[in-house]
Amino acid sequence: MGLVLQAHAAIFILGNLVASQPLAQRLKETIKITAVNFNGEQMQITWAAKDYFPDRTVTFFYRFGTALQNRAWKQCPNYILEQGYNSGCLFKTEGPTLTISLKDKNGSEELFNYTLKSDFFIKPNPPENATFHWKGDTVTIECNKPKTPARCLELELQYKSKYDKEWQSRKSACCKVEEQGFDPEKCYSFRVRLERTSVCNRIPYASEWAEVTVWRNGSLLDSCADDIKPLSDNVILLISVLAVLLVIFLLQIFVCKCQRFQKSVMPVIPDPKHIFSDLFNDHNGNFQWEKQKPTGCCDNLPSSSY
Numbered sequence: 619m620g621l622v623l624q625a626h627a628a629i630f631i632l633g634n635l636v637a638s639q640p641l642a643q644r645l646k647e648t649i650k651i652t653a654v655n656f657n658g659e660q661m662q663i664t665w666a667a668k669d670y671f672p673d674r675t676v677t678f679f680y681r682f683g684t685a686l687q688n689r690a691w692k693q694c695p696n697y698i699l700e701q702g703y704n705s706g707c708l709f710k711t712e713g714p715t716l717t718i719s720l721k722d723k724n725g726s727e728e729l730f731n732y733t734l735k736s737d738f739f740i741k742p743n744p745p746e747n748a749t750f751h752w753k754g755d756t757v758t759i760e761c762n763k764p765k766t767p768a769r770c771l772e773l774e775l776q777y778k779s780k781y782d783k784e785w786q787s788r789k790s791a792c793c794k795v796e797e798q799g800f801d802p803e804k805c806y807s808f809r810v811r812l813e814r815t816s817v818c819n820r821i822p823y824a825s826e827w828a829e830v831t832v833w834r835n836g837s838l839l840d841s842c843a844d845d846i847k848p849l850s851d852n853v854i855l856l857i858s859v860l861a862v863l864l865v866i867f868l869l870q871i872f873v874c875k876c877q878r879f880q881k882s883v884m885p886v887i888p889d890p891k892h893i894f895s896d897l898f899n900d901h902n903g904n905f906q907w908e909k910q911k912p913t914g915c916c917d918n919l920p921s922s923s924y
Contacts, residue, residue, distance in 0.1 A: 654823065661716065673703075674722075676729060677694070677722070678707040678721075680718045682713035682717075682736075715736070718734075739821060740814055740818075740823065741824075742814060744827065744828045745793070745811065759775055764812065770814055770818035772812070772815060774795070775810050776827075779801070779805060792812065805833070806833055
């Protein structure tokens with residue numbers, strides 16, 4: 619009995635210790651946030667509101683700079699909502715060091731705080747002014763250098779012909795990529811994007827894809843449908859004549875088959891009025907027959923008299 623009481627007492631004390639810890643300290647070990655720095659111009663911080671703060675409204679505060687600078691806190695100017703509850707914030711990027719704080723609805727109790735380097739979460743903009751240079755079966759794509767250091771970026775090229783199902787990919791250091799082996803007779807679709815390297819980013823964010831462009835043998839097309847050449851008038855005329863001849867040939871075969879079938883089912887009955895027509899034509903209408911004595915058989919026989 620004493621052991622049971624001691625066990626209950628230990629659990630009660632442990633529960634009180636956990637409950638006495640600040641909520642911010644407990645959440646800091648479990649809550650996960652997503653940080654995106656759009657081209658070093660705008661920050662987006664999001665969190666799973668329904669998982670960490672179910673049925674509860676929280677407020678977001680932030681400030682740029684180190685603890686020594688001790689800058690004033692700013693409240694979120696643009697909240698991101700999820701099912702009516704604050705689940706993120708959009709605000710202007712003002713420096714490399716960012717401290718965020720989540721508080722209760724009144725802003726009096728801090729629920730979570732964290733300091734991060736905003737430069738480690740940059741998502742670049744799509745490549746600007748991408749140009750294509752063709753030489754034989756090789757294409758070179760270049761784009762303008764972005765504001766962020768080029769050493770932290772890679773230029774990714776993806777392409778596929780109208781016969782391919784999957785994109786082929788090629789990466790190179792910013793801001794130039796080259797690929798070869800293109801068939802000059804095929805139509806290809808191209809798209810490019812910039813990607814932050816893992817050396818400069820905690821998460822290697824990539825930009826959105828630039829607009830897809832279509833090329834064939836160095837010529838820009840609106841779509842691969844333009845790559846299909848229309849038939850010439852002579853070819854169309856030849857195809858039409860062949861089609862007519864084929865139809866006539868098939869009709870003749872059909873008629874012959876029908877005649878054979880008709881004869882097998884119902885044989886032709888000759889017309890009595892013309893039964894001797896062929897014989898009449900063979901003898902030119904002369905049906906007289908002259909009886910002739912056979913020669914050479916009785917010439918030497920003696921005549922007898924009676």
